[in-house]
Amino acid sequence: MNLKRILSVSLLILVVNLFTGGFCMAKDVLSKKEISIAKISSYTASGDIESLEKALDAGLDNGLTVNEIKEILVQLYAYCGFPRSLNGLSAFMKVTEQRKDKNDTIGDAGKILPAGTDKFAYGDKVQVELTGNHVRGAIYEFAPAIDQYLKEHLFADIFARGVLTNQEREIATISALASMQGVDAQLNAHIQIGKNTGLNDNQIKAILEIASVPKLNEIFKTGAPNTAYAKYFVGQSYLNPLTTEGVKISNVTFEPGCRNNWHIHHKGGQILITVQGRGYYQEWGKPVQELHPGDVVNIPAEVKHWHGAAPDSWFSHLAIEVPSDGGSTEWQEEVSDKDYKQLK
Numbered sequence: 001m002n003l004k005r006i007l008s009v010s011l012l013i014l015v016v017n018l019f020t021g022g023f024c025m026a027k028d029v030l031s032k033k034e035i036s037i038a039k040i041s042s043y044t045a046s047g048d049i050e051s052l053e054k055a056l057d058a059g060l061d062n063g064l065t066v067n068e069i070k071e072i073l074v075q076l077y078a079y080c081g082f083p084r085s086l087n088g089l090s091a092f093m094k095v096t097e098q099r100k101d102k103n104d105t106i107g108d109a110g111k112i113l114p115a116g117t118d119k120f121a122y123g124d125k126v127q128v129e130l131t132g133n134h135v136r137g138a139i140y141e142f143a144p145a146i147d148q149y150l151k152e153h154l155f156a157d158i159f160a161r162g163v164l165t166n167q168e169r170e171i172a173t174i175s176a177l178a179s180m181q182g183v184d185a186q187l188n189a190h191i192q193i194g195k196n197t198g199l200n201d202n203q204i205k206a207i208l209e210i211a212s213v214p215k216l217n218e219i220f221k222t223g224a225p226n227t228a229y230a231k232y233f234v235g236q237s238y239l240n241p242l243t244t245e246g247v248k249i250s251n252v253t254f255e256p257g258c259r260n261n262w263h264i265h266h267k268g269g270q271i272l273i274t275v276q277g278r279g280y281y282q283e284w285g286k287p288v289q290e291l292h293p294g295d296v297v298n299i300p301a302e303v304k305h306w307h308g309a310a311p312d313s314w315f316s317h318l319a320i321e322v323p324s325d326g327g328s329t330e331w332q333e334e335v336s337d338k339d340y341k342q343l344k
């Protein structure tokens with residue numbers, strides 16, 4: 001390849017990257033096998049068994065062995081409890097039964113630590129490898145049994161089984177924690193551990209995207225693609241009208257990176273109630289507000305604003321139309337990629 005051709009190919013790659021931005025990139029940074037680990041883990045942690053069965057089936061097609069999947073589901077009991085883990089294994093039994101003619105690869109089984117191993121020292125060493133430090137703290141002095149179980153059981157018995165690499169185990173853990181409420185401290189700790197095992201920022205972002213996908217057991221369903229309003233949105237959104245009588249209320253779901261254009265609700269205004277994921281609300285000329293489940297936004301009539309998802313999270317809010325006489329919505333320009341990409 002001559003220099004001119006190399007330069008033109010490089011330029012083409014640069015232009016393609018500029019146009020696809022961050023949105024398509026995240027989906028390409030994990031292997032099919034790693035995507036399957038994250039999906040299996042997320043659906044197990046959230047208890048969405050119907051989606052889990054599909055993810056388990058795809059996982060075997062994507063090259064995970066039967067024993068690798070068992071290992072993911074067993075490890076998850078340490079992060080989301082025996083009930084979720086057992087339900088996941090039960091779903092996997094059903095899937096393997098349905099696929100018994102496919103001769104799926106069983107793969108290596110887990111190893112058991114030799115009798116007489118100092119498991120506390122073994123687990124401590126694994127914790128140091130993963131976190132970079134001896135894990136100490138007041139909580140472990142307050143309840144020494146939890147330190148003993150973390151070291152001797154989770155980081156010795158379970159991690160010593162092999163079958164999965166530490167990085168694969170962290171993909172499963174990050175995805176499970178990101179699928180659960182109220183475990184932000186643990187999620188952030190495992191994002192750092194994941195980086196210590198070699199995961200990069202784009203891979204972490206891709207795992208968080210997978211974990212934030214709406215689940216079948218969530219209260220408000222996602223609904224159909226929002227085709228009627230698609231021209232006023234950047235990215236894919238979904239609309240589920242909950243009631244159209246009296247006060248109109250819809251569940252609106254945004255894929256990662258999706259947001260609506262700047263717009264104004266004339267006369268009536270709008271109330272948003274965040275249902276799931278991480279997103280944004282911004283009024284013209286004001287700083288952006290980050291939204292989390294349960295957050296309520298009162299949007300006064302005649303105020304120019306936009307709302308939508310964070311780049312690494314699916315996001316849903318209820319949109320409540322404040323009743324008015326002759327209310328309407330005036331749609332304006334897109335929130336530019338330049339402005340949107342400055343948000344964290």
Ligand code: MN
Pocket residue numbers: 263265270299305306307
């Ligand atoms: Mn609005």
